[in-house]
Amino acid sequence: MKIIAVIPARYASTRFPAKLLKDLGGKTIIRRTYEAAVATALFDDVFVVTDSDLIYAEIEKHGGKVVMSIREHESGSDRIAEAVADMEADIVVNVQGDEPFINKENLEKLIGIFKDDPDNQVDLASLMTPIDDWERIENPNVVKVIVDQNQLALYFSRSVIPYPRDREVGVQYYQHIGIYAFRKAALIAFSTWPMKTLEASEKLEQLRYLEYGKKIKMAETRHLGIGIDTEADLEAAKKLLERYPDL
Structure with a gap:
């Protein structure tokens, strides 16, 4: 089983333009993320896929592997599908470009789902974490x-699911953590399917997989990534790196 990691890296960002090229402890965020993914030793190969000449040059000049995205894409799955179409791979793991402090345990959980699936029943793996705060729910x-009882996703929603008609039942709610591992075949198929109504309504691309009958298996985690979405996040990341330089 050949497992590769792909790091989508867009230059534009509404809240924090060019954030992936910001300095974090002497390296750009995207370079630090790439090197952290390589350092996990979980992957046969690691690539950055980008729409930016600047990001492309940043990875290339430091000896990394990078692919230029040719087309505009509506979703992350479409962008990754284009990048890996001609690559030899069985499993493709989507690593977030703005999370330089990669949690190896989470990635191992995603990969483990496919290693424990000898009959190739699972098409995607993703993460979820328990939430109890009603404001977040x-x-x-x-x-x-x-x-379901086998940890296969039944539905994703921005609404409260399940609806708490009886709060005494004690339902555990879960937040979806948008990190994915795909069978390459499912990823390529996704890029050929027209969007259906559930995805269009919720604006959640993972619903397209469910609408077309693909199986998404979830793994539970309490280790949440540290994303850099704002200047404040970057300053917090710098302080964290000063305190724990081996991150």
């Missing part, structure tokens, strides 16, 4: 997921 910016 009701927040439409926090994507929720419900699963």
Whole structure:
């Protein structure tokens, strides 16, 4: 089984333009993320895929592997599918470009789902974390997921799922953490499918996989990534790196 990691790296960012090229402890964020992915030793290969000449040059000049995205894409899956179409791979792991402090345990959980699936029943793997705060549960910016007894995703929503008609039942709510591992075949197929109504309504690309009958298996984690979305996040990351230089 050949496993590769792909790091989508867009230059534009509404909240923090050019954030991936900002300095973090003497290296750009995207370079630090790339090197951290390589250092996990979990992957047969690691690539950055970008729409930016500047990001392309940054990775290339430091000896990394980078692919230029040719087309504009509506979703991360489409962008990754284009990048890996001609690559030899069985499993493709999407590593977030703005999370330089990679949690190896989370990536091992995703890869482990496929290693424990000898009949190739699972098409995607992703992560979820328990949430108990009702403000977060009701927040439409926090994507929720419900699963069956085998940890296969039943649905993802910005709404509260399941609806708490009886709060005494004691349902555990889960937030979806948008890190994915794909079978390459499912990823390529995704890029050929027209969007259906559930995805269009919720604006959640993972629903396209469910609408077309693909199986998404979830792994539970309490180790959340440290994303850099704002200047404040970057300053916090710098302080963290000063305190723990081996991160």
